[in-house]
Amino acid sequence: MGLVVAGTLSDYRDAERAPTDLASGLYSILREGESMHSVWGTPDLADLRRRLIAVVTTLRADIDAGNSRTCQAAIEDLSETFLTLDESDVPANYIVRLRAEQAGLRKSLLRIYHLQREEFLPSAYAMIVAFVSLIVVLLMLTNFDGLAESLVTVGFLSFFFLALLRLLNVISTPFKVGTERTEDDVSLFLLNEFVVQAQAAEAGEEVVEDIEAQAEEVEEALVEVEEEQADADATKAAEKATARLTPDE
Secondary structure, eight states, rough: OOOHOOOOOHHHHHHHHHHHHHHHHHHHHHHHHHHHHHHHOOOHHHHHHHHHHHHHHHHHHHHSSSSOHHHHHHHHHHHHHHHHHHHHHSSSHHHHHHHHHHHHHHHHHHHHHHEEEESSHHHHHHHHHHHHHHHHHHHHOOOOOSHHHHHHHHHHHHHHHHHHHHHHHHHHHHHOOOOOOOOTOOOOOOHHHHHHHHHHHHOOOOOSSSSSHHHHHHHHHHHHHHHHHSSSOHHHHHHHHHHHHHHHO
């Protein structure tokens, strides 16, 4: 049991780093693109921001769907922007930096996909479930001295083992979005804040006031779209969320 808990917690810590790495890469690409545009007039910032916001919305759609890979396609779509830079006066080393950040996004995303799908030692987890079930049954059949002692012993040990099983279930799937998300799941608030920063840059705002409150508004908007698209596929849900969060040109 300790082996499974230790391994699952290690995966959970890796999952906590993934949104930070994604947000860092998105910020780097956005700021580099803005710097290039100020000097060489390329890339198209509105298109770049739309593609970067799409990475966030498609990631949420993939987490919600569980079996889609629309975010991976959104990251690959960034190459279209980088191809326009190849035909411009932007030095090659600047473009190489952008492609390195894209590779970092790809690596973090694949880590999320892996952690969401794979379960640490499934056979060991099945054995733990069998042991816990057996222990609870044995406790219920054991004759303790007195009714009060029996209730306390059975109640405490049953609560402990069942709570441990629930904890393993929660941390084995670290990412959830929408109404299914709980306080135990890894937060994507940094990605929501990136969306706020991208929207502010599009509107010409250099400083974002109350970014946490605005990130919460983004979260609420995304949840609303996800609920509306509950019966639709991940691609349509992500496209609608991106359109809603991308400022009008």
